[in-house]
Amino acid sequence: MSFLDSIAAGLSLVGNFEAFAALFVGVLIGTIAGAIPGMSATMAVALTLPFTFAMEAVPAILLLLGVYKGGIFGGCIPAILIKTPGTPASSATVLDGYPMAEKGQAGKALGMALWASCTADLISNLSLILFAGWLASFALNFGPPEFFTLILFSLTIIAGVSGNSLLKGALSAMLGLLLATVGLDLVYGTNRLTFGDPNLMGGLNFIAVLIGLFAMPEVMSMVWDPKPHEGKARGLGSDSVTFGEYKRCFRTIVRGSFIGVFLGSIPGIGAAPAAFLSYSEARRKSPNKANFGKGEVEGVAASEAGNNGVAGATLIPLLALGVPGDVITAIIIGAFMIHGLQPGPMMFVLNKDLIYGLFIGLIVSSFFLFFIGSLAIRLFKYVADIPRGVLFPGVLVLCIYGVFAVNNNIFDVGVMFVMGWVGYVMLRNDIPAAPFLIAFILGPLLENNFRQAMLMSGNSPEILFRGPITWFFWFLTLLTVAAIIRAGIRATRSMRSKPGAG
Amino acid sequence: MQRIKRQSLIGIASIIVAAVLMFAIIPTWVSSPSNVRNIVLSPLFWPYILSGLTVLIGLGLVVTGFFTTDPVEPEQPAISGGYGRLGILAAIMTLTMFALPRLGMVWTSMLIFAATAFLIRTSHPRAAIICAITVPLVLYGFFAHVASVAIPQGNYVRLP
Numbered sequence A: 001m002s003f004l005d006s007i008a009a010g011l012s013l014v015g016n017f018e019a020f021a022a023l024f025v026g027v028l029i030g031t032i033a034g035a036i037p038g039m040s041a042t043m044a045v046a047l048t049l050p051f052t053f054a055m056e057a058v059p060a061i062l063l064l065l066g067v068y069k070g071g072i073f074g075g076c077i078p079a080i081l082i083k084t085p086g087t088p089a090s091s092a093t094v095l096d097g098y099p100m101a102e103k104g105q106a107g108k109a110l111g112m113a114l115w116a117s118c119t120a121d122l123i124s125n126l127s128l129i130l131f132a133g134w135l136a137s138f139a140l141n142f143g144p145p146e147f148f149t150l151i152l153f154s155l156t157i158i159a160g161v162s163g164n165s166l167l168k169g170a171l172s173a174m175l176g177l178l179l180a181t182v183g184l185d186l187v188y189g190t191n192r193l194t195f196g197d198p199n200l201m202g203g204l205n206f207i208a209v210l211i212g213l214f215a216m217p218e219v220m221s222m223v224w225d226p227k228p229h230e231g232k233a234r235g236l237g238s239d240s241v242t243f244g245e246y247k248r249c250f251r252t253i254v255r256g257s258f259i260g261v262f263l264g265s266i267p268g269i270g271a272a273p274a275a276f277l278s279y280s281e282a283r284r285k286s287p288n289k290a291n292f293g294k295g296e297v298e299g300v301a302a303s304e305a306g307n308n309g310v311a312g313a314t315l316i317p318l319l320a321l322g323v324p325g326d327v328i329t330a331i332i333i334g335a336f337m338i339h340g341l342q343p344g345p346m347m348f349v350l351n352k353d354l355i356y357g358l359f360i361g362l363i364v365s366s367f368f369l370f371f372i373g374s375l376a377i378r379l380f381k382y383v384a385d386i387p388r389g390v391l392f393p394g395v396l397v398l399c400i401y402g403v404f405a406v407n408n409n410i411f412d413v414g415v416m417f418v419m420g421w422v423g424y425v426m427l428r429n430d431i432p433a434a435p436f437l438i439a440f441i442l443g444p445l446l447e448n449n450f451r452q453a454m455l456m457s458g459n460s461p462e463i464l465f466r467g468p469i470t471w472f473f474w475f476l477t478l479l480t481v482a483a484i485i486r487a488g489i490r491a492t493r494s495m496r497s498k499p500g501a502g
Numbered sequence B: 001m002q003r004i005k006r007q008s009l010i011g012i013a014s015i016i017v018a019a020v021l022m023f024a025i026i027p028t029w030v031s032s033p034s035n036v037r038n039i040v041l042s043p044l045f046w047p048y049i050l051s052g053l054t055v056l057i058g059l060g061l062v063v064t065g066f067f068t069t070d071p072v073e074p075e076q077p078a079i080s081g082g083y084g085r086l087g088i089l090a091a092i093m094t095l096t097m098f099a100l101p102r103l104g105m106v107w108t109s110m111l112i113f114a115a116t117a118f119l120i121r122t123s124h125p126r127a128a129i130i131c132a133i134t135v136p137l138v139l140y141g142f143f144a145h146v147a148s149v150a151i152p153q154g155n156y157v158r159l160p
Helices: A003-014 A017-035 A041-052 A057-074 A076-081 A088-102 A106-139 A144-161 A166-180 A206-214 A216-224 A243-264 A271-285 A297-313 A315-321 A327-338 A352-384 A388-407 A410-428 A434-457 A461-465 A468-497 B002-029 B045-067 B082-103 B105-119 B125-146
Strands: none
Touching (some): A003 A017, A017 A041, A041 A327, A057 A076, A057 A327, A106 A243, A106 A297, A206 A327, A216 B082, A216 B105, A243 A271, A297 A315, A327 A434, A388 A410, A388 B125, A410 B082, A461 A468
């Protein structure tokens, strides 16, 4: 199938009202959710997932991708207007966005955030289209030992970089892997940790675990400390961004986009570090570096380009290798599975039309984002005024309906509640939840590939070192562990050297 | 030092959980066929390996918790009535599990919504009551009539 044939096949899947409407609604929901302080893009995608069960695969996935992209952009609106990032990825936007709002230039800051976000989103989507296919064709040579080492590497990096401590990240991943062993054994079909309960034979419901870990702790945090609204929304001001300013910041935007693409394609890093790295690079290279932190429009452009550059790139490992790069792509992999699809290299062979359909949808999403973003900037006040005392009980009820709808099983609601408390305890103890969820998803794959490799080799572990690909991933795993340990030791030393430490 | 102690406590808790898994739960609740020739392929292998690794990580947390001299950030101040509210939320969740099959999802959700809204001291009680009634009904409409999900109706009042 030629490139043009693939595009035509993709277009035949997405070239209908339902698909584009789903994408549009997704971007709209994401932008609104991202703009509500306390709701994150992750929570928005998780809560939207149950609504996609009754949909066809392509509109369902486009809806979720739209929520993802909208959510990442939407976070910048409260970051600029009320100094409260809607999502962690928008934290860097506060640095210059809010000082601009204080100077009466909120409209300009939001305008630049929108232009930078859409440009970065487009660059990220194009990178996805360029690299995912190439990576997938390379990954077609992978067998069980290669997949085992790849997943091991992904888990190592996710556990290492998701929180402040490698050990806590590793503990979180280990708990996720342990939880993934619940259910019938993959090879022999015997019971594992089912405690005689037939509800556990199929393993724990992924959606219940996911919503429990990511949405419920937010409700619990609100119950622990019921806070009213934070901050006061500022007016947009009369200034708006000009083409000259966009042109001046274009280089920064492109640089930030590529930083986002690079960091986004590595599992586990996420949008917030990309935004901060892009911001610091922009400040280092800018002739206006003295203005950074005091309301420099280039700072807003850099941070928004950095975090939006991640959005398309996180789909590279997801689509090409079947490895979710972050929590949101972990949720999206769940949507693929619910619709009977398994992301990975074989998808580029068996479902090429779907892959190209998603690519087309993603490109269109950048334009939808621009349109919806322009409206959202003006209508933010109404979104920000949703009282938290009504929002969070609504989230709780939505979680119950959504989790029940997966299997029509009340047991899953119980699993969600229990996982909610687990997630809350983890939150209170600075144990990152992302490695838990990703390990929970990758656990069966890791074990299955390991056991297949052992069966292939007659139980010889040498097969795990059988060729350059496995060696490459072992090397990367060791390098990651060494780098994280080194960074930890350095951080400890620098803290010790500070006066008053200890 | 509170945070450091907490890290060690997390480590100790992980070791205890892993030990309980290794010595009590896995031997009892993971069944393996008798004809498995190699331990590597046994259904027991993976849970034991993961429990063992959890012990190692727990030890790492204990050691780093006791011996590092990291300056610790101040502990989050205890919020007045925080534990009490969390206890009430836990009770709401437990009651939900009992109420869902008996009262039905819509009526239970209305009660949960209202209870949670007042638990978090909503400053908009009227809006909360209106939403407590409308949100579960709208969700019921979507899931039951659009997504064709059999929402539990309970034993008392059934919705169309």
